[in-house]
Amino acid sequence: MSNPSRVLVLNSGSSSLKFAVIDPYSGTLDLSGIGDALGQDEPTVSWKCDGRTQSSGLPAEAQHSDVIRFLVDEILSKCADLQEHLIAVGHRVVHGGEKFSHSVLIDDAVLNTIRDCIALAPLHNPAAVQGIEAAFNAFPDLPQVAVFDTAFHQSMPRHAYIYALPYELYRDHGLRRYGMHGTSHRFVTERAAELLNLPVNEVNIISAHLGNGASITAIRDGHSVDTSMGLTPLEGLVMGTRSGDVDPGLIMHLASRLDYRVKEINELLNRKSGLLGISELSSDCRALEQAAAEGHDGAQLALDIFCYRLAKYIASYHGVLSQVDALVFTGGIGENSSLVREKVLAHLDGLGYELDMARNLRARFGEEGPISTERSAVTLVIPTNEEWVIARDTASLAPPNRPNGDPSSRE
Numbered sequence: 019m020s021n022p023s024r025v026l027v028l029n030s031g032s033s034s035l036k037f038a039v040i041d042p043y044s045g046t047l048d049l050s051g052i053g054d055a056l057g058q059d060e061p062t063v064s065w066k067c068d069g070r071t072q073s074s075g076l077p078a079e080a081q082h083s084d085v086i087r088f089l090v091d092e093i094l095s096k097c098a099d100l101q102e103h104l105i106a107v108g109h110r111v112v113h114g115g116e117k118f119s120h121s122v123l124i125d126d127a128v129l130n131t132i133r134d135c136i137a138l139a140p141l142h143n144p145a146a147v148q149g150i151e152a153a154f155n156a157f158p159d160l161p162q163v164a165v166f167d168t169a170f171h172q173s174m175p176r177h178a179y180i181y182a183l184p185y186e187l188y189r190d191h192g193l194r195r196y197g198m199h200g201t202s203h204r205f206v207t208e209r210a211a212e213l214l215n216l217p218v219n220e221v222n223i224i225s226a227h228l229g230n231g232a233s234i235t236a237i238r239d240g241h242s243v244d245t246s247m248g249l250t251p252l253e254g255l256v257m258g259t260r261s262g263d264v265d266p267g268l269i270m271h272l273a274s275r276l277d278y279r280v281k282e283i284n285e286l287l288n289r290k291s292g293l294l295g296i297s298e299l300s301s302d303c304r305a306l307e308q309a310a311a312e313g314h315d316g317a318q319l320a321l322d323i324f325c326y327r328l329a330k331y332i333a334s335y336h337g338v339l340s341q342v343d344a345l346v347f348t349g350g351i352g353e354n355s356s357l358v359r360e361k362v363l364a365h366l367d368g369l370g371y372e373l374d375m376a377r378n379l380r381a382r383f384g385e386e387g388p389i390s391t392e393r394s395a396v397t398l399v400i401p402t403n404e405e406w407v408i409a410r411d412t413a414s415l416a417p418p419n420r421p422n423g424d425p426s427s428r429e
């Protein structure tokens with residue numbers, strides 16, 4: 019290993035824990051894996067190291083702490099001696115509320131503040147707290163850093179983040195738009211600046227992160243000024259199983275006319291809607307593309323709505339930003355689906371977008387670069403890398419009292 023410093027990146031979900039060991043300076047991935055079905059009957063852990071994929075069962079109802087114990091006992095020691103090269107642990111935390119506009123070194127006060135944010139992200143933040151507590155137990159000597167999905171959007175102006183509701187709901191309960199996917203939008207912003215040869219604090223882009231979850235962000239001078247997700251990840255674009263924007267009156271209609279309960283409405287809007295709900299077939303873009311090509315009307319309609327709604331957001335963000343240096347596609351769909359990119363840009367010719375068909379078809383499976391013609395408004399595909407951002411932030415915040423822990427000492 020030329021640079022032996024490594025960061026363990028943990029991404030705790032409600033029933034899963036993703037882990038990765040990354041060189042924070044080059045982004046090289048030494049290990050990646052996931053503990054899945056946690057708290058359920060048959061949890062598993064699978065991981066990839068040295069080009070080999072392995073998996074194992076875990077005891078019934080195993081928790082995040084059990085995955086981390088397995089990681090220490092069975093994986094790290096046997097995988098290129100990674101454990102001795104770890105300088106810090108970086109955690110993805112979904113919600114940092116208004117408290118965190120940057121990544122932070124975790125101490126008791128920070129952990130308590132993350133706990134306070136559970137009210138804003140009841141599905142996500144409890145898992146992050148569990149992961150952090152388990153990592154402190156397993157690695158008592160390693161500094162731990164929290165990297166927040168919401169942090170990048172803390173630069174949004176008030177007129178973009180306040181809902182048109184009684185102001186006291188914001189003042190007394192923090193109900194406002196926060197935005198998510200900030201780590202991905204930030205990565206894309208920094209990379210777009212490099213590709214466009216602009217200083218990052220001068221770059222203006224529209225970043226469309228299109229995966230199972232999807233959001234779009236308007237970035238002025240390197241800072242988020244508006245984004246499509248709100249208090250929760252439900253607002254905004256059509257997603258795999260989420261509705262995105264709907265008329266709030268629909269919720270009252272569901273409750274009062276169709277006898278839906280709150281839990282059922284939550285399930286409907288978060289898990290049964292979006293591409294899955296429209297197509298009555300699948301939430302997976304690839305499956306829908308194939309079905310649409312074979313004449314499945316629902317799949318075609320789902321893709322049409324997904325692209326149309328996205329194009330409307332892009333057009334509105336042209337109004338938000340006076341200058342747009344590039345439109346960027348990222349995430350599983352944005353990086354791979356030439357069809358979605360083509361359909362979206364077809365709505366936007368009035369704004370000067372023109373697709374280069376050959377470039378568009380080439381841009382997939384991790385390829386980066388422009389997909390527009392020379393005379394078009396610039397359109398780029400940039401594969402996102404949230405784990406690398408987490409590893410970089412973590413290394414830069416880790417106190418330099420461990421060997422190689424000081425990023426300033428790197429070559």
Ligand code: AMP
Pocket residue numbers: 228229230231258301302303304305307349350351354355356382
């Ligand atoms: P993510 O959540 O970022 O992993 O993205 C998952 C989404 O990307 C799913 O809807 C996949 O169907 C979609 N996706 C991945 N590869 C392709 C591909 N080659 N063509 C179309 N969609 C893809």
